[in-house]
Amino acid sequence: LSAVEVATAHLDxxxxxxxxxxxxxxxxxxxxxxxxxxxxxxxxxxxxxxxLAGVPIAVKDVITTKGVPTTAGSKILEGWRxxxxxxxxxxxxxxxxxxLGKTNMDEFAMGSSTExxxxxxxxxxxxxxxxxxxxxxGSAAAVAAYEAPLAIGTDTGGSIRQPAAVTGTVxxxxxxxxxxxxxxxxxxxxxxxxxxxxxxxxxxALLHAIIGGHxxxxxxxxxxxxxxxxxxxxxxxTGDLSGVRLGLVKEFAGDGAEPGVAxxxxxxxxxxxxxxxxxxxxxxxxxxxxxxxxxxxAPSECSSNLARFDGVRFGLRSGDDGKHSLEEVMQxxxxxxxxxxxxxxxxxxxxxLSAGYYxxxxxxxQKVRTLISRDFAQAFEKADVxxxxxxxxxxxPLGSRTSDxxxxxxxxxxxxxxxxYGGPAISVPAGLSxxxxxxxxxxxxxxxxxxxxxxxxxxx
Ligand code: GLN
Numbered sequence: 001l002s003a004v005e006v007a008t009a010h011l012d013x014x015x016x017x018x019x020x021x022x023x024x025x026x027x028x029x030x031x032x033x034x035x036x037x038x039x040x041x042x043x044x045x046x047x048x049x050x051x052l053a054g055v056p057i058a059v060k061d062v063i064t065t066k067g068v069p070t071t072a073g074s075k076i077l078e079g080w081r082x083x084x085x086x087x088x089x090x091x092x093x094x095x096x097x098x099x100l101g102k103t104n105m106d107e108f109a110m111g112s113s114t115e116x117x118x119x120x121x122x123x124x125x126x127x128x129x130x131x132x133x134x135x136x137x138g139s140a141a142a143v144a145a146y147e148a149p150l151a152i153g154t155d156t157g158g159s160i161r162q163p164a165a166v167t168g169t170v171x172x173x174x175x176x177x178x179x180x181x182x183x184x185x186x187x188x189x190x191x192x193x194x195x196x197x198x199x200x201x202x203x204x205a206l207l208h209a210i211i212g213g214h215x216x217x218x219x220x221x222x223x224x225x226x227x228x229x230x231x232x233x234x235x236x237x238t239g240d241l242s243g244v245r246l247g248l249v250k251e252f253a254g255d256g257a258e259p260g261v262a263x264x265x266x267x268x269x270x271x272x273x274x275x276x277x278x279x280x281x282x283x284x285x286x287x288x289x290x291x292x293x294x295x296x297x298a299p300s301e302c303s304s305n306l307a308r309f310d311g312v313r314f315g316l317r318s319g320d321d322g323k324h325s326l327e328e329v330m331q332x333x334x335x336x337x338x339x340x341x342x343x344x345x346x347x348x349x350x351x352x353l354s355a356g357y358y359x360x361x362x363x364x365x366q367k368v369r370t371l372i373s374r375d376f377a378q379a380f381e382k383a384d385v386x387x388x389x390x391x392x393x394x395x396x397p398l399g400s401r402t403s404d405x406x407x408x409x410x411x412x413x414x415x416x417x418x419x420x421y422g423g424p425a426i427s428v429p430a431g432l433s434x435x436x437x438x439x440x441x442x443x444x445x446x447x448x449x450x451x452x453x454x455x456x457x458x459x460x
Pocket of ligand 1: 156158159160
């Protein structure tokens with residue numbers, strides 16, 4: 001098969017199912033066919049191409065793509081065509097990956113269901129009355145619906161792993177700083193981490209290896225090579241986990257997972273034990289404060305990052321009729337351009353950071369973050385990886401959690417600790433509950449991304 005044939009087949013698939021799934025905000029047919037032709041031409045000339053050359057990919061709309069619309073799911077960025085590529089985008093193009101288009105997401109990556117997109121929700125391909133997870137529901141749904149074999153997501157509090165879990169796909173959050181943030185529309189800079197979405201663990205590892213590694217343009221990028229995640233995935237696929245210690249977090253047991261999810265989780269742990277893994281119990285008492293700490297830190301950082309959307313520099317400008325002052329133009333633009341959840345976070349964050357409240361809220365949340373990292377460090381003395389369900393519940397019906405923000409935030413119960421710590425974590429399919437997919441989450445120490453790929457591949 002030529003790369004052009006592969007791209008065409010996926011573009012046709014998109015045409016056939018998008019009416020039901022709505023995974024994409026923008027399909028770049030011409031760009032994809034041109035990139036595919038470049039790969040075919042290089043091959044015809046006998047040039048060597050990498051393992052993913054000619055493979056189509058869908059990219060979350062929070063990643064800047066040169067000349068291709070990038071909205072981050074927000075009205076405020078409607079019509080913006082970035083003048084540059086994100087570092088991970090440059091690396092994917094150089095590797096010959098063929099970008100099909102940009103995927104739907106909760107506005108500025110804030111949400112767990114993709115219902116907070118300004119452009120309408122994405123529908124879960126397993127059951128289109130249900131959510132595909134969020135914020136990266138478009139990327140996960142595109143992979144699950146065979147519109148793309150690979151996709152890019154970003155994980156700040158679970159937005160790669162939770163959508164993977166509820167769509168029966170694989171999603172990995174690399175070590176924070178292991179993949180570059182340069183060219184990401186920033187949400188919470190101390191947490192934002194781009195990573196791979198795929199249908200198999202090995203595919204995710206191949207993509208991780210291409211996008212990962214040091215980037216001098218990102219000051220928090222780790223100046224070390226990515227661990228050999230591809231070799232680790234292949235080792236895991238042999239099905240031998242002897243000597244691997246799985247840590248079960250005591251505080252997560254019986255804590256909020258619905259019965260079907262808890263049952264699928266126990267079965268997947270049993271399956272890993274049959275492959276030779278050993279189970280140890282670990283205690284992480286600070287994990288119960290992870291959700292409240294995250295919902296102070298993430299909104300605080302977002303209130304600062306989103307200050308740049310002022311109606312002057314990017315996208316939307318409201319009230320630009322000569323009758324309004326500059327300040328009024330900024331106010332009107334932000335009033336019209338941001339959705340309700342984004343406004344809620346900006347207000348929360350601005351409040352938490354205001355003089356006099358800093359110590360009580362943001363300062364306190366940072367202390368909790370330190371305690372969570374200590375819990376992880378102690379747990380990893382006894383265990384090689386920690387395992388948990390990815391999310392407490394299967395894909396919920398559209399509209400069922402939008403009226404109560406707390407119910408939406410609960411989707412992140414198990415994913416947030418590893419974001420606050422910074423270590424890698426992956427979600428792999430772990431069976432079904434009531435006919436809907438459940439995910440197993442595997443968390444590893446920082447820069448030990450290879451460990452989680454090994455265990456994840458063994459479960460497949
Ligand atoms: N659901 C979380 C939030 O709303 C996670 C977001 C993310 O990882 N981008 O903040």
